[in-house]
Amino acid sequence: MQTNGQDTENGKGMPDINAEENLGGTTNLNDALADESELDKKQQELNEMRDKYLRLVAEFDNFKKRTAKERIELMQTANKEVIISLLDVLDDSERATKQIESAADINAVKDGVALVFNKLKSTLQAKGLKPMESLHTEFNPDLHDAITEIPAPSEDLKGKVIDDMQKGYYLNDKLIRHAKVIVGK
8 A cells, every 4th residue: 555655655754854864973973072072182182181281290300309409409409618728727726725825925826816816807707707896886677686785975976886795796798696795775
């Protein structure tokens, strides 16, 4: 029996309800392959970025370790240079001590001690040490440690440093020791 010119025996006249799915299936298959290819590309990019990140973290960790090691070596080397420069003063002090024990002339001993002292001062100044000039200057709590206050001998010395108990020092223009002073009130 034929309905509307369709061949029912063969099924040739019947519309193929799976035809759209078959056509769509090929399209979906192509889309799936494209999506899978794009997913593989994204996964590869992700792996590359992860590898770059791990390498960068390792590089930074090595950099931190290297700079910490260099900083320690620099501090040790700086101390070494100061100690080597002071060895001459130490040798002179030992010679002066031997001379003090056997010296009969007190003036020669005084001159020898003064020479050693001057050599020590000049060596330290060559390394950047400068004494702080505090006497008769305004009291500054950033630079001075006040040990005590005494009545000022004159009006112009009120609030000023009257005496240095212990000198303050700068190393390359940076304060390394506060001066211990007596302040007038």
